[in-house]
Structures are given as structure tokens and as C-alpha cells.
Amino acid sequence: MKNITTALTYHDSTKHRPQRYAASLGYMDWATQADPYLRYEDAPLIALSHVDVTPPYHLLFEPDALPTAPLCYESLSQLLRYSLGLAAIKSQGGSSWALRCNASSGNLQPTECYVIAPAIEGISSHSTLSHYAPREHALELLHTYDEKLPEGTFLVALSSIIWREAWKYGERSWRYCQLDAGHAYQAIKTAAAMLGWECQIQSVRSTEIASLCGLDQLERFDQHEYESPDMLLRICVSKEALILPLTPKLPTRANLLSPSHHDWPILKIIDKATQGLYPLTSSLQTQRHTPPPSKSAGEIILKRRSAQAMDGSAITETQFRQILDSSLFCNETSDVHFMMFVHRVEGLSKGLYAFIRNIDDLEAMKESMDTTFVWEDCNDGLYLLQLGDYRGVAQRISCNQEIAKEGAFSFGMVCKFAESLELHGAIGYKNLYHQCGAIGQMLYLESTSLGLSATGIGCFLDDEFHALLGLTDQRFQSLYHFTIGRAIVDTRISTQQPYTY
Numbered sequence: 001m002k003n004i005t006t007a008l009t010y011h012d013s014t015k016h017r018p019q020r021y022a023a024s025l026g027y028m029d030w031a032t033q034a035d036p037y038l039r040y041e042d043a044p045l046i047a048l049s050h051v052d053v054t055p056p057y058h059l060l061f062e063p064d065a066l067p068t069a070p071l072c073y074e075s076l077s078q079l080l081r082y083s084l085g086l087a088a089i090k091s092q093g094g095s096s097w098a099l100r101c102n103a104s105s106g107n108l109q110p111t112e113c114y115v116i117a118p119a120i121e122g123i124s125s126h127s128t129l130s131h132y133a134p135r136e137h138a139l140e141l142l143h144t145y146d147e148k149l150p151e152g153t154f155l156v157a158l159s160s161i162i163w164r165e166a167w168k169y170g171e172r173s174w175r176y177c178q179l180d181a182g183h184a185y186q187a188i189k190t191a192a193a194m195l196g197w198e199c200q201i202q203s204v205r206s207t208e209i210a211s212l213c214g215l216d217q218l219e220r221f222d223q224h225e226y227e228s229p230d231m232l233l234r235i236c237v238s239k240e241a242l243i244l245p246l247t248p249k250l251p252t253r254a255n256l257l258s259p260s261h262h263d264w265p266i267l268k269i270i271d272k273a274t275q276g277l278y279p280l281t282s283s284l285q286t287q288r289h290t291p292p293p294s295k296s297a298g299e300i301i302l303k304r305r306s307a308q309a310m311d312g313s314a315i316t317e318t319q320f321r322q323i324l325d326s327s328l329f330c331n332e333t334s335d336v337h338f339m340m341f342v343h344r345v346e347g348l349s350k351g352l353y354a355f356i357r358n359i360d361d362l363e364a365m366k367e368s369m370d371t372t373f374v375w376e377d378c379n380d381g382l383y384l385l386q387l388g389d390y391r392g393v394a395q396r397i398s399c400n401q402e403i404a405k406e407g408a409f410s411f412g413m414v415c416k417f418a419e420s421l422e423l424h425g426a427i428g429y430k431n432l433y434h435q436c437g438a439i440g441q442m443l444y445l446e447s448t449s450l451g452l453s454a455t456g457i458g459c460f461l462d463d464e465f466h467a468l469l470g471l472t473d474q475r476f477q478s479l480y481h482f483t484i485g486r487a488i489v490d491t492r493i494s495t496q497q498p499y500t501y
């Protein structure tokens with residue numbers, strides 16, 4: 001109960017309000033920006049390979065359409081390349097920066113990835129624990145186990161270096177780390193689908209993930225740059241019971257990411273309160289439809305970009321519905337609904353809409369929201385609540401960002417909040433962000449497949465949005481916002497390949 005109260009207090013105190021944003025430095029202390037690349041420099045580095053030919057994107061969503069790849073050096077390389085690898089190097093005015101396959105708030109990239117695998121030729125003749133180094137597209141070998149792990153299946157652990165986001169976003173940054181972890185998870189799930197592999201979140205304790213990856217060996221990290229365990233994924237799922245190997249004291253130490261740090265005590269408090277047994281949420285009852293033929297999955301993943309400006313043009317209703325439908329591929333995200341400002345979708349009137357992703361919540365949502373909403377059924381989970389031009393409102397609620405107004409539509413991901421925390425404890429709060437982030441990554445990819453663009457919006461006025469919907473209690477809360485439309489491409493920015501091979 002104490003941890004739930006901590007989560008609720010954190011949630012409330014990190015809301016952006018029109019007169020007072022959540023606490024942060026309020027300026028960029030460039031001298032202390034964290035290195036986006038964690039390295040264990042004493043660890044042997046195993047270069048991974050590059051695969052250019054990947055299956056068509058639409059086949060990822062057709063059950064059994066793709067053959068199951070064997071677990072080997074090439075397939076593991078492909079999985080990491082198209083999930084957490086670099087997608088492009090961008091340059092402008094003498095500075096350059098890397099973008100990755102997984103979107104990240106402020107491109108600060110707090111998510112780290114560890115692989116626990118059986119013996120794989122080209123990696124090791126033993127079972128291994130390694131850390132993925134995206135800049136090098138390589139594995140840093142942290143440990144070889146004496147015991148044999150089951151063949152044909154492996155584990156991926158995700159963790160967050162909260163300091164990376166805290167540097168810029170202060171107290172709200174823990175939320176962004178969780179959204180980013182959700183993006184990373186979905187990026188991995190999608191890359192696994194390209195190989196015909198299943199990817200399942202495991203219900204394990206945060207402490208188990210920490211000891212598996214050596215994150216609890218605090219002497220290996222600067223005290224401000226500790227890594228918080230997020231999720232454990234099992235890929236090419238086997239029927240054997242999950243037994244986690246014992247990781248001993250590791251000799252490798254993480255590189256220092258920043259020369260100095262600003263302390264935000266609330267971040268340690270919320271991080272501790274939301275550790276526990278990771279919940280397995282109920283699955284969505286509806287499956288996504290196979291989309292029409294599209295480009296190769298790899299091309300779409302590498303082309304995914306956040307729009308920095310939108311051109312204000314319309315999209316078709318077919319595109320709109322396909323994008324909504326794609327979110328159903330994230331089948332473990334049954335607590336999330338979209339409350340949408342539809343600005344420019346041909347065939348749909350402008351207005352406020354709801355996309356109810358889990359029909360079980362429909363009545364509760366109706367009860368919780370403004371009683372004047374009409375809830376006109378527009379099929380497939382879509383409901384019109386109120387006609388109107390919400391462009392200005394969308395911009396204001398999104399911290400005055402024009403992308404929310406100039407996209408074809410923008411929306412908040414409204415989550416079943418109080419009940420999730422009651423059911424799962426404070427870790428349920430963390431899980432809701434993971435659900436939202438996973439959906440976000442999926443929507444980015446689907447938009448890209450249609451020649452459209454998207455942008456995740458972490459900066460929004462929480463209670464202004466809730467008030468607009470008539471939400472007055474904690475039953476439902478909006479945890480992530482999003483906009484989709486046509487991007488204006490900044491031609492001053494040039495693009496290079498991220499790897500030479």
C-alpha cells in the first residue's frame with residue numbers, strides 16, 4: 001500500500017500544469033549530458049553481422065507466414081540490428097548525432113539491453129551473458145556460465161539508466177524511461193517476428209533481473225548512473241520451465257557517462273517503489289488484420305523517424321483505421337485506450353473520438369467521462385464523442401507543440417489506472433507506461449509503412465487533458481500522447497549510414 005501511495009504521489013507531482021511544469025533544471029547543462037553509449041570496456045567485444053534482406057513488413061502480422069529461423073549468430077545479429085541498433089547518423093551545421101531503431105524521449109536513450117543465451121557458434125561455446133553495444137553493433141561478453149542453458153531459446157533483459165533522462169527532464173524523467181523501455185520492448189518483439197520468433201515478457205522479480213545482469217553489483221556503476229531493471233523477455237519461447245542462471249561477481253565496470261550529476265531524490269524513491277513481480281496483463285481479445293503489401297520490414301524500421309513538423313494535410317480513413325488496427329498487434333496492452341483529436345481524416349468529421357481497445361472498459365469509460373459525450377458507434381472500437389475543431393486544444397495540451405495541431409490526428413493514451421495499481425501493486429504503474437511505449441513504437445512503424453510520420457509526445461498537460469474529457473478521479477489517466485500525419489522534412493539535415501561493413 002505504501003508503494004502505491006508513493007506511485008500516486010509521484011504521478012501527481014510530476015504532472016505538467018499550465019503554470020508549473022514538473023521540476024527540472026529548466027536549462028540544458030551541456031557539460032553533464034550523459035554519454036548515450038554504455039560500455040564495459042574490459043569485456044571482450046564480439047562483432048555482430050549485418051543482414052540486408054528482410055521479409056515484407058505485412059507478413060509480420062500474418063500468423064505462421066514466416067519460417068522460424070534457427071537461433072544462431074546471424075539471426076541474433078539481425079534481431080539486435082533491427083531492434084536496438086543505430087538507424088542513421090544525422091548531421092547539421094558541424095554536429096552529428098545517431099538515431100536508433102527504437103524511438104527515445106529526447107533521443108537520450110536510457111534503455112540498455114543484456115542477452116542471456118546458450119552456446120552459439122560465433123559467440124561462445126558456453127552459455128553467455130552479454131551487453132549489446134549499439135554503436136559497434138557488437139556484444140560485450142560479460143560472463144560465460146558453466147551450466148548449459150536450454151538450446152534454441154534465449155533471454156533479453158532491458159534496464160534503464162534513469163540519469164540519462166533526468167539530465168534533461170528532471171523529475172518527470174522516470175516516466176520517459178518507462179515509455180522508452182516499452183518502445184524498446186516492441187522494437188525487439190517486431191524484430192523477433194521478422195525471424196518467425198515469439199517474444200514473451202516473463203513474470204519475474206525486478207531483483208531477479210538485476211542479479212541476472214549484475215545490475216545489483218553497485219560497485220560496477222557510478223552511484224548516479226545505476227541501472228534499474230525493467231523487463232525480462234524470452235525469445236523463441238521454449239516449453240521448458242524458466243530457470244535463471246546464477247551470475248557471479250563480474251569483473252567488468254561500466255564507463256562513466258557524465259563528469260558530474262544533479263540529484264533528483266524522488267527518482268530513486270519511485271524507482272524503488274515500483275520494483276517487484278512483473279505483472280502479466282490480460283491479452284486483447286481482438287487481433288490485428290494483416291495490412292496490405294508493403295516494403296521490407298528492415299527498410300521500414302530503418303526509415304522510422306519522429307516528425308519535427310507536420311504539413312497539415314489530410315490522411316484517408318483507410319489509413320487512419322489501419323493505424324489504429326496496428327495497435328492491436330501489441331496484444332498485451334489491454335489497459336490502454338486512445339482519446340483522439342481528429343483534425344484531418346477524409347470521411348470523418350472533425351472532433352473528439354475514442355478508440356476503445358478493450359471493450360470490457362467501455363462502460364467504465366462512459367461513466368467516468370463527460371456525460372454530454374454522444375458515444376456514437378463508428379465501428380471497430382471507434383466512437384465519436386463530440387464534433388468540433390480541436391486543433392488549438394491539441395496544441396495547448398501538448399505543451400504548445402504545433403505537431404499536435406498540424407498532424408492529421410493526435411491523441412492521449414488513456415489507461416485503466418487505479419485498478420491496475422490495485423491489482424498489480426506499484427509495479428502496475430510502471431507496466432502501464434511499458435504498454436503505452438510498446439504501442440507507440442508500433443504506431444511509428446505502421447505510419448512509416450504508409451508513407452506517413454508520427455511523433456511521441458511526452459510533454460503534455462496531464463490534468464488539462466483529463467478535465468477536457470471530464471475525468472475527475474484516478475480511474476483513468478493519460479500517460480502518453482502521440483501525433484500522426486505528414487512530416488515536413490528538414491532538408492538542411494543530411495543522413496549517413498550508421499555502420500560500414
Ligand SMILES: Cc1cc2nc3c(=O)[nH]c(=O)nc-3n(C[C@H](O)[C@H](O)[C@H](O)COP(=O)(O)O)c2cc1C
Nearest residue numbers: 099100103104105106107179305306456457458459
Ligand atoms: C517517450 C517519448 C516522448 C517523446 N516526446 C516528444 C515530445 O514531447 N516532443 C517531440 O517533438 N518529440 C518527442 N519524442 C520524439 C523523440 O524526440 C525522438 O524519438 C528522438 O529525438 C529520436 O528521434 P527518432 O524518433 O527520429 O529516432 C518523444 C519520443 C518518445 C519515445
